[in-house]
Amino acid sequence: MASNACGHDWVVTITQQEEEPELDSALINAVAELGEFTRFAIYINKTFNIGLPARLLNKNTAIEELSEQEVLDLLAKVSRNKIRISRDCGVISTYVPIYYTGNVVGILVVESDKELTERCSMLAIYMLNIYANQLSLLHKSQQDPLTELLNRQTFDKKVIEIAANTAVEHDSKQCHWFLAMVDIDHFKRVNDNYGHVIGDEVILLVAQLLKNNFRIEDYVFRYGGEEFSVLFQASDELDARNALNRFRSCVAQYPFPQVGNLTVSSGFMPIYEFEMVASLVQKADQALYHSKNSGRNCVTAYSELDIQQSQPQDDSIELF
Numbered sequence: 001m002a003s004n005a006c007g008h009d010w011v012v013t014i015t016q017q018e019e020e021p022e023l024d025s026a027l028i029n030a031v032a033e034l035g036e037f038t039r040f041a042i043y044i045n046k047t048f049n050i051g052l053p054a055r056l057l058n059k060n061t062a063i064e065e066l067s068e069q070e071v072l073d074l075l076a077k078v079s080r081n082k083i084r085i086s087r088d089c090g091v092i093s094t095y096v097p098i099y100y101t102g103n104v105v106g107i108l109v110v111e112s113d114k115e116l117t118e119r120c121s122m123l124a125i126y127m128l129n130i131y132a133n134q135l136s137l138l139h140k141s142q143q144d145p146l147t148e149l150l151n152r153q154t155f156d157k158k159v160i161e162i163a164a165n166t167a168v169e170h171d172s173k174q175c176h177w178f179l180a181m182v183d184i185d186h187f188k189r190v191n192d193n194y195g196h197v198i199g200d201e202v203i204l205l206v207a208q209l210l211k212n213n214f215r216i217e218d219y220v221f222r223y224g225g226e227e228f229s230v231l232f233q234a235s236d237e238l239d240a241r242n243a244l245n246r247f248r249s250c251v252a253q254y255p256f257p258q259v260g261n262l263t264v265s266s267g268f269m270p271i272y273e274f275e276m277v278a279s280l281v282q283k284a285d286q287a288l289y290h291s292k293n294s295g296r297n298c299v300t301a302y303s304e305l306d307i308q309q310s311q312p313q314d315d316s317i318e319l320f
């Protein structure tokens, strides 16, 4: 496999990746160069939650995809026995655990016609461990430290990615992406009356409620201060409104320690075509301000606002 005079190229390649798809590719390439494998499959639970099923990373593997339960069973087995080997009609299958902070979070399944050498197995373990560490660092760099929601920088990237894909896939999709801006009502009073520590706790609790109210495949961000943003899929505007209203009423009923009851307002809009991030946020924000001006504790769609007509029809460009 590729190595240089002072170590292995794969260490450098894996640890220099700053984007998840490239990091995944670096691992897949490194594993492919490890030895003479017939084929291999990497399963990993990228949230590092023990007990959750690991997902197949190299989708192009020829190894038959295992069911969620099969992967969970395998993870339980390797966590006891480190590496497992099985033989079936001349094919040797080796199961190598992926460790993160001492726990098994995934597995590499290798099929070969001879047993892996001890050196190769150990290298695989190190490689997978280094990948998991790098993935964790990457995730931390995308998170807001207080709430562990995704941060503002990640928001911009994700919107661009979704808007670009939406422009291509628009007609063929059943569900659409929506952008919502959510803001805690009268939050200044919480700080003023109870102090910033309680204020921070409120932000943390609202963040948790928000995360619990949306699906695992949706994206929840701390946009800044007491403002959050959500990128989520819904079948139509009514469906999106229902999701936001469900969250709104969940917050309204939640007994915040010391503070009691609080409410949130939100504004949302669909991402139907490619549009600049700033423009999308501005529109969702306009809807949010409408909610604030309508007495707070409510949800407004951008489409409800009577704004389109009042925007300039002139298509000349203003430079200054």
Ligand SMILES: Nc1nc2c(ncn2[C@@H]2O[C@H](COP(=O)(O)OP(=O)(O)OP(=O)(O)O)[C@@H](O)[C@H]2O)c(=O)[nH]1
Pocket: 183, 184, 185, 186, 187, 188, 189, 191, 195, 196, 197, 198, 199, 200, 203, 224, 225, 226, 292, 296
């Ligand atoms: N504790 C805490 N407070 C924050 C944080 N970020 C922003 N704030 C405070 O959040 C408050 C936001 O207040 P405003 O934007 O005036 O709005 P509001 O009181 O929430 O009222 P409306 O949005 O109009 O309902 C300010 O007092 C900020 O100092 C944070 O990370 N922690």
